[in-house]
Amino acid sequence: MTVFECLLLVFLVMCAISVTLSKNLLNSIIIYMSYSLVMSIIWIILESPDLAITEAAVGAGVTSVLFFVTLKKIHAIEREDSDKESSGQQKGGE
């Protein structure tokens, strides 16, 4: 196993743990997106490019977008906006 693979695997485990530990749902989804991206690189290393393409398109693309829309539907992102306005701190937009 090369150093690169080790790094990727460690990153994967860190992502998986921090998704569950993150308090903010929006952050969890973004971490999950990066998890999927790294997973697709690992699929390429494991010599299955078919899965890699699918993982990148479905895992990092469509699923996360659907998660975002669901958060919007259950009004979980709105609170974030009002926080921004009240405290005056400008974090990165959506």
Added chain:
Amino acid sequence: MGRKERFESWLNGERDPYLGKVEMKPQKERLLPRTLLKKYKKDHEEAVAQVYDMTNNRQIKYFEKAYRILGVLGCCLFITIMILTVSYLPPIGVADKPVNNEVPQRYIEDGLQETGAVNIVTGMILDYRAFDTFGESNVLFVATITVLILLRALPGHGGGKGKEEADTAKEEARQEANDRIYEPKNDVILQRVAFFLVPMIIIFGIYVILNGHLSPGGGFSGGAIIGSGLILYLNAFGFSKTERLFTEKTYKGVCFCALTFYCFAKSYSFFTGANHLESGIPLGTPGAILSSGLILPLNICVGLVVACTMYTFYVMFRKGGF
């Protein structure tokens, strides 16, 4: 009352076929003396305060501690079992592991001659195991229908309502479900980026679908890529642009045609294969775009279904309908 009307009224929830018309009688309000009410309220508040008194309630304390400890223990146990299982798996690249039987051997050795697909994975999923893929496409279709049932912005179809009232209720439901009204529209940066990216994403998706039998990829991944491209386009330019090319009718037509074609084509090929007949579908030269018999059209079918499904999911979540 005709049969059809009865069925319709049952479908609308106005009538139970066994009990007759469903009716609720207004009940009299139960009045209590004021002192008793006050006492009840006080009792209730005391009970709530005792139950949710986190600092003094021993049960809650113990429960929270036990919950955390048991949660960590459960996770550790699960991780241990999984890692033990992985350690018992045969190492990668060993010749005599149990998965290396005659099935993959045949796929690898004869796959190119029998299916004509250079990419053996596609040859497997769209030729040897085409019915699995057919089921997969149908699962996607059924999932869309389920999402439609759950999320569609229903027009108010109460029985006694007039048409105008129904229209306003429908409009309200639309407004409620259509959360795009609260967003900034016509974002210039997003539109510029989408202007360059969307054609490339969609062309890449088409390439992945059409080259499914030659290079990695295929119907599912290509369809997902096209679907994401469409979602990006919708985000940048709004519903008015996408509705010119993609409406509910398009979705129905495309999905129905693709699934039906898939079903008939594969039924024909399985029928001829099982009866040792000549299917009459030329396999072509391996490596050419127009080769490998039915795999290319089947790939296109799966790609269309997947792209439409992904896009429809998103539209359902955003607007609750087309």
